[in-house]
Amino acid sequence: MNRLDALVRDTLDDRATGAPAAAPVISRVLADRSRRRRRGWLAVAATAAVTAAVVAVGVGVTRGPDAGGPAGVTTDTTDERTVARYSVALERFLRTSDWGAGGVPDEVYVTIRPDTHAGWDFNGHVAGDPIPADVRDEISERLADLTHLNWVVKDPTPKSGTTSEPAKAAVTLGLLADGDKVNVSVSAFYGFDNGWLQTYVVELQHGSWKVTGTDAPTGLT
Amino acid sequence: MAESDFTRYVEARTGSLLRLAYLLAGDAHTAEDLVQETLLRAHRRWDRVSRAGSPDAYVRRILINQHQSWRRRRASTELAVAPAGLPDDAAADTQESLAARDLAWRLLHELPAQQRAVLVLRYYADLRDADIADVLGCAQGTVRSLAARAFAALRRHPDLANYAVPLPTPAPLPEETS
Numbered sequence: 001m002n003r004l005d006a007l008v009r010d011t012l013d014d015r016a017t018g019a020p021a022a023a024p025v026i027s028r029v030l031a032d033r034s035r036r037r038r039r040g041w042l043a044v045a046a047t048a049a050v051t052a053a054v055v056a057v058g059v060g061v062t063r064g065p066d067a068g069g070p071a072g073v074t075t076d077t078t079d080e081r082t083v084a085r086y087s088v089a090l091e092r093f094l095r096t097s098d099w100g101a102g103g104v105p106d107e108v109y110v111t112i113r114p115d116t117h118a119g120w121d122f123n124g125h126v127a128g129d130p131i132p133a134d135v136r137d138e139i140s141e142r143l144a145d146l147t148h149l150n151w152v153v154k155d156p157t158p159k160s161g162t163t164s165e166p167a168k169a170a171v172t173l174g175l176l177a178d179g180d181k182v183n184v185s186v187s188a189f190y191g192f193d194n195g196w197l198q199t200y201v202v203e204l205q206h207g208s209w210k211v212t213g214t215d216a217p218t219g220l221t
Numbered sequence: 222m223a224e225s226d227f228t229r230y231v232e233a234r235t236g237s238l239l240r241l242a243y244l245l246a247g248d249a250h251t252a253e254d255l256v257q258e259t260l261l262r263a264h265r266r267w268d269r270v271s272r273a274g275s276p277d278a279y280v281r282r283i284l285i286n287q288h289q290s291w292r293r294r295r296a297s298t299e300l301a302v303a304p305a306g307l308p309d310d311a312a313a314d315t316q317e318s319l320a321a322r323d324l325a326w327r328l329l330h331e332l333p334a335q336q337r338a339v340l341v342l343r344y345y346a347d348l349r350d351a352d353i354a355d356v357l358g359c360a361q362g363t364v365r366s367l368a369a370r371a372f373a374a375l376r377r378h379p380d381l382a383n384y385a386v387p388l389p390t391p392a393p394l395p396e397e398t399s
Contacts, residue, residue: 004372005344005387010318011325012244012345019243020253022236029231029260091358141266145286208273 082131083138084209086173089184089200091143092211097188097196099169105190109150109170112136118185118197119172128175167191180204183215227267230276231260238284244341245288247330255291259284281346282356289334321380328375336371339364 094104111119113127131139131151140149152170167190174185180203187197201213235256242252242259263270263280273279329337335357342353343364354361372386 003387004375004381004384007321007325007381007384008329008340008375009344011322011329012341014322015326016240016244016345018249019236019240020249022239025239025253025256025260026231026235029235029257029264030228032257032261033227033264095358145262145283145290 079132079135081209082135082176083142085176085182085184085202086131086135087139087142088209088211089186089202090139090171090173091146092200093171093186093188093198094143094146097198099190104147105169107148107150107169109152109168110136111170111172112151112153114173114175116175118174118187118199131173167194174199181212223267223271226271227264230280234277234280235260238280241281241341241346242284242288244345245285245334245338251291255284255288259287262287278352278355281342282358285338285342285356286358288338324378324380325375328378328381332371332374336367336374339367340371343368 090110094108097104099105112130114131115127119127136149136151140151143149169188169190171186171188174183174187176182176184182202183199184202185197185199187195189195199215200211201215202209203212205212238256238259239252242255243249246252246255259280262283263276270276270279329340332340338357339353342348342356343350348356350361350364353364357364369386375381376384376386
């Protein structure tokens with residue numbers, strides 16, 4: 001009897017020969033890479049010029065109540081550990097949650113303040129300090145291939161009633177403890193009254209952070 | 222950033238990435254766009270990619286994610302995959318096996334993106350399930366489940382119903398507890 005895996009292997013080996021030639025793509029990537037680098041430097045230069053102008057005229061930069069760093073000052077260090085731990089947990093959560101037929105939504109709202117129990121109301125919950133802007137940016141970048149993260153002050157999803165608006169996915173992260181093995185909670189609300197919570201065990205293994213298990217019970221309404 | 226490292230990587234690996242992208246996407250133009258976008262994304266974070274120890278694994282992950290993201294966004298307008306040209310040595314093959322491969326190629330592109338990715342990574346890229354899980358960001362059990370569902374879907378076609386399904390791979394140590 002023929003084997004299906006052998007057929008799949010043969011089919012893929014055959015068809016791979018129809019792949020396009022590499023040379024044009026190599027040329028385009030290397031050329032585009034150079035253009036993007038130049039644009040990057042221009043952007044940096046422009047930002048520096050604007051910042052200098054603002055400082056020169058003594059205008060303070062106002063800061064919203066939930067902005068990441070001190071007024072007008074760019075946070076100069078990214079907390080890599082925070083980024084890594086939140087990123088792996090959030091990615092696992094987004095990939096494994098049941099978002100319905102459409103899969104992971106193209107856009108997910110994430111509350112900038114982490115929260116005890118990730119906002120889940122187990123005998124009350126308390127919001128922590130906002131996740132710094134540079135940490136948020138880095139998490140967004142790491143998950144950019146999966147979805148677009150919109151960092152928001154307040155969960156925009158309605159919890160009751162009806163609306164004709166498309167369902168929005170809102171996520172809240174839990175507070176992070178210190179250490180190389182931590183629990184990271186993530187909760188989501190999607191549509192009306194659809195909420196779920198998961199707590200992942202995230203560990204530093206061989207230099208990289210991985211989800212190695214789950215811990216707290218999953219809440220489901 | 223080691224620009225020369227990135228250049229060397231692009232020159233050495235673009236061909237391989239294009240073959241992978243072509244098998245995932247099913248057409249040459251999409252494969253080119255996919256690889257170009259993947260490499261430019263990798264370039265933006267090349268410091269991290271090169272620190273990762275295995276740039277291939279990291280870049281493949283970007284490519285797979287990008288493909289799934291594109292596929293999701295284009296799902297409503299996606300057209301059926303046109304049969305690709307046959308390889309030059311096709312004449313040497315029997316008509317029967319050619320027909321089976323044509324059919325398998327068409328059915329592979331009707332599978333959900335993740336199921337197809339598992340088969341491509343396992344049977345073309347020869348990755349172990351643990352590595353596929355790493356690329357897809359899921360558990361090894363999920364990889365095995367996706368592969369099983371993919372084979373079940375292929376066998377639902379009457380012309381493939383008599384093909385034997387592959388033996389399951391041994392289960393690894395549990396990755397998650399709940």
